[in-house]
Amino acid sequence: MVISPVHYIAVPLLAAFLMPLLAKIHRELTRIVPGLVILYLGYVSVVLMNQVMAHGTIVEVIAGWNAPWGINLVYSPFTGFLASMMTAMAFVIWLYSYRFKKVDSQPALKYFILFMMLVTGTIGIVLTGDIFNFFVFLEITAISSYSLTAFYRDRDGAEAAFKYLLIGSFASAFILIAILLLYTQVGTLNMAQIAVRMHDVPTHMKITILILFLVGLGIEAEMFPLNGWAPDAYSQAPSPVGVTFAALVVKAGVYGLIRIIFTLFDVHGAYEYLIVMGAITLVMAELAAIRQKSLKRMLAYSSIGQMGVVMIAFGIGTNEAVFGAIFLMFNHAVIKGLLFMSGSYLVYNTPNKEIQYLSGYGMKMPLISLFFSLGALAIVGLPPFAGFWSKLYILIAAADNQMIGLIALILGVSIVEIVYYFRVVGRLYFGKPSKGSIMQKPTYGGVIAMSLLAIVILVVGFYPDVITPYIHNAADALLDKAQYIHSVLPNADLSQIQNLK
Amino acid sequence: MNSLLLIILILLGGAILAYLSKRISPMLSSIVSFLAITSAALVFFFLANDQEIVKISLGDFVLEWGLNAYSWIFGAMVMVMATLASLFSIFYMKGKDRLGYFNLNFDLSVMAMMGILFSLDWVSFFIFWEIMTWSSFLIIVYNGISEGKIGIKYMIFSAIGGYAMLLALVVTRSQIHSFLITDLIHSFAGFSGNMQALLGLLFLTAFGVKSAVMPLHVWAPRAYADSPMSYTAIFSGLLSKMGIFGFGIMLIAVFSHSVDGTIFVYREVLAWLAAITSVIATFYAVIQTDAKRLLAYSSIAQLGYIVMGLAIGTKLAVMAALFLAIMHAIYKGTLFMVVGAVERQTGITDMTRLGALIRKMPWTFFAALLSIIALAGIPPLGGFVGKWMLYESLITSDHYFLIILAFLSSTAAFLYSFRFLFGIFLGQEEKEFENVKEVPFTMVLPMLIGSLLLVVFGTFPGLLFKPLASAMSFLGMGDVSWNMSMLSNGWGDHVDTLDVINSVVIIFVLVAIFLGLKNRKRTRYVSTKDIHTSGEIPTENENLTYAVDFYKPFERAIAPVMKRKMDFYYNKFGEGLETFFDFLRRVYTGNGQTYAFYVIVFLVILIVFSQQIFF
Amino acid sequence: MDTIDYYQIMSIGVYGSAIGLILIGLYAVLMKKHLTKIVIGLSIIDAGINLLFIAIGYISNGTAPIYSSQGIDLVKTGTPMVDPVPQALVLTAIVIGFGVTAVALSLVIRLYRHHNTARIDQIKSLKW
C-alpha cells in the first residue's frame, strides 16, 4: 500500500472501530493498539515529510473526485509539519498515559478510543482541504474533548466539560453559519476554490462570513474573551488530556484561524485584528496566571498566553514572524507538554493541586522537579532552551516592522511569566517539605515520555537547525497562497490571487 | 581545537559531569567542578589568543566568539577567581545536600561568564547572559532562605535587564541588520537621536541591573547574602563585573561614537546614580550586623565607584574603574570566602555574636585583614591605587560634587571595614566558639592566594596597567602610556602611584611602630562584663559586647536617609499590581453562562465595529 | 408578479423562522438557568441552522434531487432539481448535533448528581 496522507485518518478510525473487539481478546490490547497506530502514523509522517521536502505539496484525492469536486487532504510543508508534530506529541502522550492511572479495563478502552479519535480529529483539521470536512473534524475533536474532560468522576470534570461544550457549541454554530453563507456565495466547499472565488464575493458578505469564522475559531484558539472554558478544561481533564489540549487541540484551533485568514480571505484588517486580540489574550491570560493557586490552572492560563503570542506573530504576517509563530507552536507543544506532565505528578497528591504544598519537592522528586524546572526555563524563553529561539525570531520580526511597543508588551508580560514560573521552581527547591505528602512514583512510560520531551527541548535549544528547515518550508508554504491554490487546483486562474504580505 | 570553544565545552562538560558524579560521591562532584574550572583556566592562560574566532551557525544566526584585550582582562579575572572559589567550595560545601545541583549551576555560571566575554555578537552575548542569570537564580534559591522571595526578586530584576537588552538588540538588528557588537559600535553614530536615546537607555538598564546601580539594586544585598558563600565569592565578585563589562562596551566604545546630547545626559545621570548608590549602600553596610549583608552592601557600594568611573569616561577614570573592578573581584571574593570559612566553622555570620576568632582562625584573619585593607583603600594594597586614580579623575573632569560623595562613602567604608574585622576576629571570646578550628588547607589556600594577589597588584599596579592599557585602546580610548608605577597620557591625566604609595607606606609604618612601642605591655584581658554600665547591673543574658549597637550614633545620624528603602516602594508597587491582576481575573467568573455571554458580546462588538476593524 | 410575492413571503417565512429559532436558542442558552433548558437551547440553535441550510439550497419550483424514473421525467420537462449539497451537509450537521446533545445530556446527569442542582449559576466551583 502506498503511504498517503489519508492514512492519518483512516488507520486510527479503523483501529478505533476495532478496539472494542480487540478488548474482548485481551484487555492489554486496548492500551497497546493506540500506541502502535500512532507509531505507524509516525512512520507515515517521516516518509511523507521527506517526500514533501523534496517534491512539494502532496494533494490526496478522496473517493477519486479531484478538487474542487471531492474532498481532498492537502499535505503541504506547513500542514505536514503540524501533522507530524501532532503525531509525535500524540505518541509521547500515549507513552505517558499508558499506565497513568489504574483504571478498569472498560474505561481504559473508552479513554484510549477517545484519545485516538481526538488525535485523529486534530490531524484531520490540519490536513483537510475542504471547509465542511474541517468542520466535521472540528466536531470530532470537540466531542472527544468534552468526553475526555469529564473522564474522571472525582473532580469537577463534568463542570469543566459542560462549560467547554456550551462554548464549543457556539463555536460550531457560528462556523456552520459561516460555511452556509460562504457556500451561497461561492458555490463550493473546497478551500482553494473558495480562495480563488473570494475575490468576487461582495465585501460586506465577506466581512460577515469572516466575523462568524473569527468568533467560532477564536473559541477554539482560546482567544480572549472567548476562552473562559479553557482553564477549567485544562485543569480538570486527566493530565495526558491536558497535555493533548495544549499540544494538539489548541494548535488545531490556531491553525484553523490562520488558514481562514491567510488562505481563504484577503482582508487586510484581519491581520491587525490578530495582533490586537493576540495581545489582549496574552495580557489577560498571563495576568490571570500569576494569581493562580492551582498549578494546573496556572499552566492552563500560561498556555493561553502563549497562544496569544502565536496569534500576534501570525498577525505580523511577515515570513520571519510566521516562522517564529510556527516555531513557537512547536516549542509550546513540547514544553507545555513537559510542564503539564511533570506538573501533574508534582501535584498528584496535593490538596486542590495547589502550588503552596510543593515546598521542597525538589528533594523528594528530583527527576520530576528537574523536568519541571527545565520546562519553566524553556517556556519563559531563557536560552539555551528551545523557547528562546522562537521568542527571538518573533521579536526580530516585530522589530523589523517597527512594532517596538508590541515587543515591550511581550517582554513585559514575559516578566510576569517569569515571576509565576520561578515562584514554583523556587518553591520546589527551597525549604522543608510539608509533612505527610505522599509522592507519586511516575510510571516508566511517563518518565520516558518526559525524558523524550526534555531531550527535544535541549536539542532544539542547543541546535535549532534540526528543526528550522522544516519550519522555514512551512512558513513559506503558509504564506504562498498562490502555490497552495495551484497545488490543489492546477488549472485555477491565479491572476486575482495576491499574497498579502 | 579552538581554545575558546574548548573552554566553553570544558566548563559545560564539567557542569554535566559534576551533576552526574554526585551519584558516586558528593565530594567528587565538587572536585570535578574544580578540575573543570582549573583546566579551563589553564587553557585560557596558555592557549587562548586573540587570533581565534569561533563561528557557529545556529538557526539563522551566526554566533561569533573571539577574544580581545578588553575581554581578556575580564576573562583572566573570572578564571582566576572562579578557580579559587571552586577550590574553596570543595570543603565549604562538604556535607551539604544536592551538591550535584550546586556544582552544575556553579560551572554553568562560570561558563556563561566566559561566554559573555567571548561573544562578538549580541545573540551569543544574550544567550550567555541569560544562562548566567538563571544559573545564579538556581543557586540563590539553593539555601532556601526566605521562601524563595529573594530569588524571585532577583529574577524579576534580571528579567527587566535581560529583556531591556533583548529589546535593544532586536531594535539594533532592525536598524543595521547585524548582531555584531562591532557593527553597533561603528554605526551607532548614524542612528537618529531618538534611536540613540532608546538604545542607550535600554542597554544601560540591562547592565545597570547586574552591576546593581540604583534604583535597580534592590535584589543584590539579599541575593549576595543568601547564596552559599563560595558562590557569592564569584556572584558578587564576578557576575556583577559582567555588568561592568557591558557598561564598558556601551559607555566607552559605543557612546564615544555619538555626539548626541542625550548620551552625555545619560553619562552624567549614571555617574550621579552610581555615586548615590555607593553612598547609600555604604551607609547600609555600616548598620548591618550580619557579615554577609555587610559585604553585600559593600559590594554594591564598590560597584558604584566602578560605574562612576566608567560613566565619567575620561581615560584616567576608565582606567581607575577597570583597575578597581579587578581589585574588587579579588578582595570581595576573598572576603566572601572568609565569611564562608567563618560560617563553616561557627555556623553563624552575625557579628554581634561572633568574636575573637583571630586566635582560632589566624590564616583566615590574615586574608581578611589584607582584603579589608584593600577594600578600605588603604595603601599599599590594590584598593588604594584604584581609588586614588578615581579621585584624581573626578577632580580633573570637574565633578566636584561627585568627589564629595565618593569621599563620603569611602570614609564611611572605614566604619564597616573596621566593624567587620572587629566583630568577627577581635573583641571578646565567646564560650560557644571555644572549639573553633582553622578551616582546612584547601579553604585557606584560595583566601591566601587572593590576598597575595592584592599585595602584588597593590605594590606593582603596573602589572595590571599593561593589559588595562591595551584593553582601553581596544575600547577606543587611544594609547595610555604607563610604566610600573606611572600612568600618564597627553592631557595630563598623570598619576605616579609609586610616589604616593611610598610616602603613605612610610607614614603608616612609622605610626605603626610608634603605636606598637607605646602599647607594648599594656595589653590586658577583659571579661564580657567589664564595660561601662552607668550604674546598671547587666543581667547574664544581656548581650553587651561592643559589637552590639556598634555604630549607634552613626545610625542615628543617617536615620533620615534610611527611613524608606527603595525596596519598600517596589514591594508596594508589586502588591498593587497583583491586586490589580486579581481584580482582572475576575472576568473568569466560573459561570458557563457568563462565558457564553462574553461570546455574544464579542460577536456583537465585531459586528458593530466591523467597518472600523476590517477596512 | 404573483410568484415573486409568493417567494418573498416564503423567504421571510423560512429565513425568519430559521433566524428566529437561532435567536430563541441563543436566548435560552444565555438566560435560562436550568442545564437541561440550556441544552434544549443548543438543540434549537442547531435546528435553526439546519433549517437555514435547507432553505438556501432550495430552488423555485424545484424537485428533490433524485433520479428516479419520475425525477428523470421532471428534469426532462425543465423542472430544476434543488441543490443537493446543503441537504447532504445538513445530514452531517444533524448527526453531529445529536452527538453533542447526547454528550451534553450525560454531562447534565453527572452535574446534577455531583452538585445536587441543575442551576448553572450554582455550579461554579472552578473559577478565576
Place this chain on the structure above:
Amino acid sequence: MKKLLIILLLAVVGYFLTVSMSNIKFGANRMGDLSQPKTVGAFYLSKTPGELSVANVITAIVVNYRGFDTLGEVSVLFLAATGLGSILYKKKKKGEHIPTVNKPSSALLQAGSKLIFPAILVLGAYVFIHGHLTPGGGFQGGAIIATGFLLMMMSYKDFTMNHSVITWVESLAGITFASIGLIGLIVDHSFLENFLPIGYINDLISGGIIPLIYVAVGFKVAAELSGVLDTLLSIKEK
C-alpha cells in the same frame, strides 16, 4: 436588566443575520449551468446518474463525493456513544439489570409494541437498503430502528439490550466502512474510491460500494443510537 441587555444583543445578532440572509435570494438558482458545472451542486447533479448510477444524488454525495465527511460523521456517533459510556460509566454488578422504566406499561402498549416492533425494524432496513434509490439512507434507517428499540425499552420494564451484540455490530459496521475505503485506496489509489461495477441506475444493485457503505452505516447508526438510548435510560437516581 440583564434580560434587556441580552435581548438587545440578540437583536443585533438577529439584525446581522437578517441582513446577511437578505442578500441570499430565497429560491434563486445559484448552481448555474448543469452542463458546464461551476458549483459543486451542479457538478453532482450532472455527474451522478452517469458516473455513479445512483438515483439519489444526496446519497451519492453523502457516501461517495463527500464520503469522507460521512466517515467522520459515523465517528462522531461512535464517539458520542463511547463518550456517553465513559461519562456515565458505572461498574455494574454481574447480572444486575437496571429497569428502563419505573412502572410497567399497560398491556395495550406492550402488546402493540410487540406487534409493530418487527415492522419498524423492517422499515428501517428498507430505508437504508434503498438509500441510493429513494429518500432516506443509513442514518435515517438506523434512526428508525433505534426508535423501535426505544419503544421496546419504554414498554417493557425488563427489556435488555445485549451490549456484546451492540459492540459487535457497531465495530463490524465501522470496520466495514473503513475497510471499504481502504480497499479503494489499495485498488484504485484513492480512499473510498468506487471499485465495484456501478450497474444501472435505479436498480437495487447499483452504485458500486454506495449501498454497501450505507447498509453498514445503517447498522452502525442503529446500534449506536440504541446503545446511547440504553445508556441514558439505565441511569437511575442515586
